[in-house]
Amino acid sequence: MSSYVPGFELPLRLLLAFRLLIDELHAELGRQGHPDIRPMHGFVMQAIGPDGTTAVELGRTLGVTKQAAGKTIETLERIGYVERTTDPQDTRRKIVRLTPYGMDALDRSARVFDTLRARWAAELGEERLRELESDLRRMTPGNPWRLDTPGWFGNL
Amino acid sequence: MSSYVPGFELPLRLLLAFRLLIDELHAELGRQGHPDIRPMHGFVMQAIGPDGTTAVELGRTLGVTKQAAGKTIETLERIGYVERTTDPQDTRRKIVRLTPYGMDALDRSARVFDTLRARWAAELGEERLRELESDLRRMTPGNPWRLDTPGWFGNL
DNA sequence: CTAAGATAGGCAACTACGTTGTCCATATAG
C-alpha cells in the first residue's frame, strides 16, 4: 500500500521551484550589469522579439490589455531596454524595439537559464530532468508565452 | 548525442503548471460556494492554521511585512473568512482565527487539490508523479509555507 | 516602582501591475 501524498504539495513545490529559478536568474543578472531588470521584463522582452512589435500586439501575445502592455513598455523605455519609433507606413502605430542593452539582457538570461538547467541536471540526472520537463509539457500544453492568466504572475 | 533543451522552458512550464492547478482549484471552489476567494487567500488561511495567529506572526511566516499581512487579514475579515479577537493575556495582540466558513474553504481546497493530483496521476502514472514531486522537493528544500519571496506570487 | 526598550498594530504615502471606460488620430472600406 503506497503512502498518501497530499495534493496541496504539488502546486506549492511548482511555485517554489519557479521562484527559485527566477530569483537565481535575477541575482546573476544583477551581477552581470542588469540590476534594475524585473522578472516580468524578461518575459516581455522575449515576447517583443527581434523584429519589434506594438502595444496592442504585445498585449494580445501576453494576454493583457493594450493599456497594461503600454505601461510596461513605458517602464522598459524609461530604463533603457526598448525604444519606440513611429511606423512610417501607418502613423498610428508605434513600433517597440529592443535596444542593444535590451538584447544583451535577453542573451544573458538565456545563458543563465541554461546554466541553471545544467545545475538541475547535475543534481537530478539528465534523464530525470527530461522526464520532469516532459511531464510538465504534457500537463501544460500550448505556447508557453501565452501565460493567459491574466495577471501574468501576480494578482492571484 | 542528446538534443539540446533550452533552459528557459523549465521555469515557464513550472509557472504554467502552477497556474493551471490554481485556476482549476478556484473554478471548483467557485462552484462549491466560495466565489469570492482569491488564490492568495488559501495560502494565507493555511498559514493561519487551526490555532490562529497574529498579523506580525503571519507576516513572518509568509515573508512579508506586518502591514501587508494586516491588510490581507482585513480583506479576509471583510469577506467573512477570519475574525479577530483581542488576546486577554496581551491586549496589544489581536488573534486572527478562521471562521467556520473559512474552515470550510480550507477543507474543500484540500479535497480539490487531492482530486487534481489524482488527475495528474491518471495522466502521468502514480510513479512518474511521485518522481516529479520528489525531484521538486529535492530542488526546493524546506518548509513550503515560507515562500520567502517577498511578494508571494506576484510582483515579479 | 519607575524609566527605558521591545513589540503589536495601525495610518499614510508610495510603487508595481493590472483593470474599465473614454477619447482622439489615423487608416481603410463602402
Place this chain on the structure above:
DNA sequence: CTATATGGACAACGTAGTTGCCTATCTTAG
C-alpha cells in the same frame, strides 16, 4: 466622402506589496 475599425493615450480605480512613523501595551533593568 463618410462610416467604421484600429492604435495609442489618459484618468480613475483595485489589489498586493513596500517604508516610515506613531501610539499603546508589555517587559526588563536599575
